[in-house]
Amino acid sequence: MxxxxxxxxxxxxxxxxxxxxxxxxxxxxxxxxxxxxxxxxxxxxxxxxxxxxxxxxxxxxxxxxxxxxxxxxxxxxxxxxxxxxxxxxxxxxxxxxxxxxFDSLTLLASGKLMFHGPAQEALGYFASAGHHCEPYNNPADFFLDVINGDSSAVVLNREIEDGEVKEMEEPSKRDKPLIEKLAEFYVNSAFFRETKVELDQLSGGQKQKKKSTAFKEITYATSFCHQLRWVSKRSFKNLLGNPQASIAQVIVTVILGLVVGAIFYDLKSDPTGIQNRAGVLFFLTTNQCFSSVTAVELFVVEKKIFMHEYISGYYRVSSYFFGKLLSDLLPMRMIPSVIFTCITYFLLGLKPKAEAFFVMMFSLIMVAYAASSMALAIAAGQSVVSIATLLMTISFVFMMMFSGLLVNLTTVVPWLSWLQYLSIPRYGYAALQHNEFLGLDFCPGLNVTANDTCSFAT
CATH class of the missing domain: 3.40.50.300 (P-loop containing nucleotide triphosphate hydrolases)
Structure with missing residues (x-):
């Protein structure tokens, strides 16, 4: 169209x-x-x-x-x-x-079929069962009252002695027999026999078909790129329509960047500079991981909407996944990482080289992307945000232990050392260390030879 x-x-x-x-x-x-x-x-x-x-x-x-x-x-x-x-x-x-x-009417009670047939013939059907609708009564209300067993229609059909209605039985004793009676009456009716014949004809035709045709693949009227475009557009529009989360994340990023810059302000090339550099680089890496926990809500909150629209054939799973991924990674992961790097890099006084600045920015963005991808993978299998958040937090805590700062990885027992290769902060921390420490001189004024060492007292 x-x-x-x-x-x-x-x-x-x-x-x-x-x-x-x-x-x-x-x-x-x-x-x-x-x-x-x-x-x-x-x-x-x-x-x-x-x-x-x-x-x-x-x-x-x-x-x-x-x-x-x-x-x-x-x-x-x-x-x-x-x-x-x-x-x-x-x-x-x-x-x-x-x-x-209504053309066709179906009445259900306690999982049993009370009536199924033409809606305009329902009153006559209930009249044949001994339940007559009062004048000026709504037929829909009348049917529900009869099924529930507490209507005036049921009372009028009971035996009347001395002009007074016999005392009504308790609902718990009356509902079940009445429902069973109506269900049995319908099974013996012409409406049931006609429906049974139609169902038998349909089931007989289905048996003749091959089983492979029983489950047909969903056909799509549009291409993958078209679906990706509109899913991404809708996601971005929802993000702009409710900017509280994105704005709050940017504000928190700015404040945190200023606080970190004030704590580690103007790093020196001395023993304290080595410790402070290692500490701030570790903090930057782990902060990128834990700030990506917010990505778990991306799939959990909209899971019902996705299931409905996918079954209806609106879009492919891949189109939805990549569309949501673009709407989350670009504004919620890349922009805060760029802002955080611009604030902290110059306040900390890290290596004054343009290539080092962009390598650090790229490394932090990649850590955020990897952590967000893991959060989305965990969220895709969960239906409760709190459980997905808990799993993400536990995973990042173990990853943080194997990042390379808190424990010397060479001392870890062999049957646990393989966990270091699953640690996202480990790769980011190693990249930031290599980018920052390579080429810096922490022994100014000393002529260090191959036989000499530059050591510091702790």
Missing amino acids: KNHEKNERINMVIQELGLAKVADSKVGTQFTRGVSGGERKRTSIGMELITDPSILFLDEPTTGLDSSTANAVLLLLKRMSKQGRTIIFSIHQPRYSIFKL
């Missing part, structure tokens, strides 16, 4: 759902105020309608809507069904004007 055709369909759905007044508004989150609950519900329906599906599943599409808006939404769904679409949805307490729109 061309862009103007897409825009026309979007505007049509917005008009039909009555969302024209809030078309350019934010949906909002639990912390940010946005559209109302009813408008949010209609927006979620619009996201399904925009793809023009042949079969549409909706879970309580009228919840949170007033009766007029709910009726308008169901009229829209009715018009769509007349265009050749199958629409299946669950609903509670629909008003009579909505109930008249």
Whole structure:
């Protein structure tokens, strides 16, 4: 479809759902105020309608809507069904004007089927079962009352003695027998036999097909690059729409950079300079790792949305993964690393060479990228943010121990020494040490020969 055709369909759905007044508004989150609950519900329906599906599943599409808006939404769904679409949805307490729109009705209670058939024949079916709907009563409410066993319809069908209704039984003793009775009555009805015949025909046709055709691969209407572009664009737009996290991270990075620069200000080329350089380089590396823990929320928070959109065939897994990766690595990992390097490098008085400055910046960015990638890998298998954060923290603590500063790696027992190769800070710390210490002279004024050493008292 061309862009103007897409825009026309979007505007049509917005008009039909009555969302024209809030078309350019934010949906909002639990912390940010946005559209109302009813408008949010209609927006979620619009996201399904925009793809023009042949079969549409909706879970309580009228919840949170007033009766007029709910009726308008169901009229829209009715018009769509007349265009050749199958629409299946669950609903509670629909008003009579909505109930008249139903073509087929299914009633369930305690996992058992109470009725399935044409909606307009349901009243006659329950009348044949001995339950008559009172005049001016809503059929939908009547069906629910009969199933629950506490309606006036059930009372009127009970034996009346001396003009008074017999004392009603306790619900716990009455519900189960009534449900079983209605389920048994339906099994013996003509509606069940007709449905059974249709299901047998469908199952017989499926058995003739090969098993390989039972599970068809999801087909996509667009290419990988097209999906990557729009997933990335949506992620960046969400980031700009809720900039609290990114702005807070930049502010914390600036403050932390100034504090570190003040503590290790103007490193000297003496014994203390060696210790301070080793300490600050270790801190910079581990800080990049622990600041990447925030990446765990990237997949955990949006897992339900991703599962829904992927199953619906919106995009590939690879498109979503790389799209989210771009939206996180560039603004949330690279920019803070660049700011942190620019602040600390000159305050610390590290090696005054341009190539050394850019090597340090590149090394810190790579450490942040590697740590974020590990966080995303752990988050992809978790459904709770706190558990993913805990696993990340434990992993980084062990990596920090094998980074090369806290323990001499040559003294580690052989059956544990292999863990050093899994340590992300170890590689970053080694790169920063090589970049900083190579070429510096910590013995000024001394002519050190091959037989002499430059030692310092501790």
